[in-house]
Amino acid sequence: MSVLLVGISHRSAPVAMLEKVAITDADRPKLIDRMLASSHISEAMIVSTCNRVEIYAVVDAFHGGLADVGQLLTEHSGLPMPELTRHAYVRYSEAAAEHLFAVASGLDSMVVGEQQVLSQIRSAYTTADAQQAVGRTLHELSQQALRVGKRVHSETGIDRAGASVVSVALDRATTVLGPLAGRTAAVIGAGAMGGLSVAHLSRAGIGQITVVNRTIERAQRLAATAETHGVAADAYELSRLTEAMAAADVVITCTGAVGAVVTLADAHNALTERAGGAERPLVFCDLGLPRDVDHAVAGLPGVTVIDIETLQRDPAAGAAADDTAAARSIVADELAKYLAGQRMAEVTPTVAALRQRAAEVVEAELLRLDSRLPLADPARDEVARTVRRVVDKLLHAPTVRVKQLATTPGGDSYAEALRELFELKPGSAQAVAAPMEISRAEHNGAGWMGLDGEVALADDFTPGGHDDEQEQST
Numbered sequence: 038m039s040v041l042l043v044g045i046s047h048r049s050a051p052v053a054m055l056e057k058v059a060i061t062d063a064d065r066p067k068l069i070d071r072m073l074a075s076s077h078i079s080e081a082m083i084v085s086t087c088n089r090v091e092i093y094a095v096v097d098a099f100h101g102g103l104a105d106v107g108q109l110l111t112e113h114s115g116l117p118m119p120e121l122t123r124h125a126y127v128r129y130s131e132a133a134a135e136h137l138f139a140v141a142s143g144l145d146s147m148v149v150g151e152q153q154v155l156s157q158i159r160s161a162y163t164t165a166d167a168q169q170a171v172g173r174t175l176h177e178l179s180q181q182a183l184r185v186g187k188r189v190h191s192e193t194g195i196d197r198a199g200a201s202v203v204s205v206a207l208d209r210a211t212t213v214l215g216p217l218a219g220r221t222a223a224v225i226g227a228g229a230m231g232g233l234s235v236a237h238l239s240r241a242g243i244g245q246i247t248v249v250n251r252t253i254e255r256a257q258r259l260a261a262t263a264e265t266h267g268v269a270a271d272a273y274e275l276s277r278l279t280e281a282m283a284a285a286d287v288v289i290t291c292t293g294a295v296g297a298v299v300t301l302a303d304a305h306n307a308l309t310e311r312a313g314g315a316e317r318p319l320v321f322c323d324l325g326l327p328r329d330v331d332h333a334v335a336g337l338p339g340v341t342v343i344d345i346e347t348l349q350r351d352p353a354a355g356a357a358a359d360d361t362a363a364a365r366s367i368v369a370d371e372l373a374k375y376l377a378g379q380r381m382a383e384v385t386p387t388v389a390a391l392r393q394r395a396a397e398v399v400e401a402e403l404l405r406l407d408s409r410l411p412l413a414d415p416a417r418d419e420v421a422r423t424v425r426r427v428v429d430k431l432l433h434a435p436t437v438r439v440k441q442l443a444t445t446p447g448g449d450s451y452a453e454a455l456r457e458l459f460e461l462k463p464g465s466a467q468a469v470a471a472p473m474e475i476s477r478a479e480h481n482g483a484g485w486m487g488l489d490g491e492v493a494l495a496d497d498f499t500p501g502g503h504d505d506e507q508e509q510s511t
Contacts, residue, residue, distance in 0.1 A: 038079060038174060041099065042133040043106045043125060044091035047147050050124035052346040056327035058114045058121075060085040061293055062164075069170050071109055077101035080172045082165040082179070084140070086157050087202070087230075087291075087326040087345060088147045093137070095174045099129055131376055134178055138368045138375075141186035143195055147348060148205050149361065150195035153233065155186045177379075185371045192367060195360040203230065203237045203289070205351055206322040209343045210287050213320050218242030223285040225278065225298060227255040230291035230324060235259055238289075239266035246270045247281040282307035282319070289322045290329035298329040304337055377444035384443035384452040388436045390461045395428050 045058050060068060065083050072081040072094060080095035092110070096102025110125075111118050128136045136145070141158055143150040162179040165171045171179070190196055211217060222243050224234050227250035238246055246263045248270065250256035256272035263270035273281050275298075282288055282304065292298050299321065311317060316339070323330040323344040335342040403421055406412075412420065435455075442451045455461065 038095050038097055039099070039130045040133040040174060040178060041094045041096045041102045041106065042091060042128040042136055043094075043103065043110065044089060044128075044136075045110075045121075045125050046089035046091070046145070047345070047349055048145070049126050052326075052328070052344070052349075054116070054120075054124055055088065055090070055345075057116055058090050058110065059293075059326050060090050060113070061295070064113070065161075065164055066168055068109060068113065069165055069168050072106065073168075073170055075102070075105040077105055080165075080175045081170045082161050082175050084158060084161040086154070087324060088349075089140075089145075091140070093133065093175060093178070095172065103127065131372070134181075134375060135368065135372050137178060137182045138185045138372055139365075141182040142189035142364050142368055143186070144189075144361065144364055144368065147345070148202055150190075150364075151202065152186075152190055152196055155183055156229070158182055158186075178375075181371070181375050185368060188371065189364045189367050193360045193363040195364045202324055202345075202348060203234050203322075205348055206289070206324060206343050207237055207241060207287070209347070209351065210320045210322060210341075213318055213341050214286055216242075217287065219244040220286040221245040221247075221284055223247045223249060223281040223288045224259070225249045225281075225288065225290040225329065226292035226325070227252070227259045228291065228293065231259055231289075232262065234289045234291060234322075234324075235263045235268075235270075236266075239263060239268050243268060245284075247273055247284065249273045249275060249278055249281050251275050279303055279306045279310065283310035285319070286317075287320045287322065289324065291324045292329050293325060294329065295327060297331040298325070299323075299331060299334060301331045301333040301337075304331070304334040304340065308337060308339065380443045380445075381440055384440055387452040387455050387461060388439065391436065391455060391459055392432060394459060394461065395432055399424055399428055 045055065047055065050058075060083055065085060068083060069081050072078045072092070077096050077098055078094045079097070082093045084091040084093070090110075092106050094102055094106055107118065107121070107125075110116075111121055114121065137158070139145050141155060143152065143154055146154055158179060162171065162175070165175070207217065214220065217238065218241065220243055222238050222245070224231050224238070224246060227248055231248065231250075235246060235248070246260070246268055248256040248259045248263070250259075250272070251274070253272060253274045256274070260270035260272040278299070282299070283306075288299075290298060304319075304321075308319065311319070319340050321330050321334065321340065321342045321344075323342060326345060328344055330342055330344070334340060399421075403417075403424065406420070407417070439451045439455060
């Protein structure tokens with residue numbers, strides 16, 4: 038069984054396509070259930086943020102698993118397969134593990150080095166685990182990915198370019214508005230990114246925050262959080278959206294809703310009601326996927342819209358070359374350790390079966406000796422200990438060596454040789470199992486069109502919410 042990754046991200050597709058492929062929190066469980074119904078897929082996890090959708094599946098066959106995941110994405114997005122495959126990327130086996138480690142490290146983020154992706158991976162794992170869609174393979178892969186991300190952030194300065202998409206968006210907003218200190222903000226959406234937005238606005242010295250959400254209780258909780266940071270805050274239901282925007286200098290939208298939350302009429306009415314009218318700039322930071330703000334809003338006088346597409350082109354999303362190189366070095370080091378550990382785990386059942394076979398032979402021969410040459414207990418015990426020591430010494434060097442060789446590329450062939458030489462057939466003992474193929478990079482990451490055919494999870498690096506994970510609020 039190997040890990041297959043099929044993904045679409047800001048690096049491979051335009052925002053318009055990402056909007057169509059986007060998977061909401063409500064969609065995720067249903068799609069996981071559909072994958073588990075496939076005869077080729079035994080484990081599944083979906084990482085879905087405002088700039089990526091990635092499906093990780095443990096499959097028994099590359100092409101069968103790819104066909105099933107591709108069909109799922111096609112039906113979900115409504116996009117024809119040829120259009121989808123032009124923008125999708127595929128990673129298999131060790132290439133899939135390498136990609137997840139890079140994602141967890143912030144190397145593949147829109148804002149290179151952002152930390153919230155760790156929370157997004159943990160959320161994806163938690164959702165899949167709750168549906169019993171995670172087995173040993175995805176558990177170990179996810180846990181190791183979180184450890185890699187934590188190490189990168191603690192040992193490099195990769196996150197110094199910007200903590201999140203929110204921070205970059207607010208930096209862009211200041212180029213229009215000037216310093217945010219003392220100004221008024223509206224945050225539409227009280228989910229994880231809404232919480233992150235409130236935190237960044239508070240640190241920027243914002244004077245007033247209005248949280249707007251479909252569920253007033255969640256808006257009230259987030260407003261209370263802002264007040265603990267010394268910021269005056271109100272909570273509005275979605276029906277008071279225009280009122281909140283009319284009073285604001287900057288509006289952050291992060292709802293994850295399907296369709297525009299801020300329509301052209303909403304924005305026009307807000308401009309009409311606001312003090313200062315068109316003379317007073319209004320900045321929308323649209324961090325939703327699909328987008329929350331109607332495209333036409335950007336054409337209104339005095340309005341600036343900063344959306345995901347704008348942020349993709351922002352140079353602040355980059356990280357220093359030295360920090361990026363250091364992060365990639367850590368990912369490579371951790372990947373080598375992870376793969377070595379996986380190969381070691383694969384050969385261990387064979388070693389255990391060999392020792393079991395040896396123990397069975399020893400016991401059989403001792404019984405035969407008893408029948409031919411009965412010995413008193415002291416003598417028999419000494420003979421038994423001597424025979425077992427001889428067998429242990431004979432097996433020690435080859436079993437140690439085969440474990441060492443198993444950590445090298447192609448090392449599973451040595452375990453296969455042991456099984457063949459000693460007739461250790463899979464199924465003859467519970468410990469003997471056909472080795473997994475996680476170390477084989479049969480397909481190293483070409484797009485589809487280029488292809489033939491209960492343990493605690495590691496803690497997040499930060500205790501806060503998720504950067505790009507969307508929360509349904511409308």
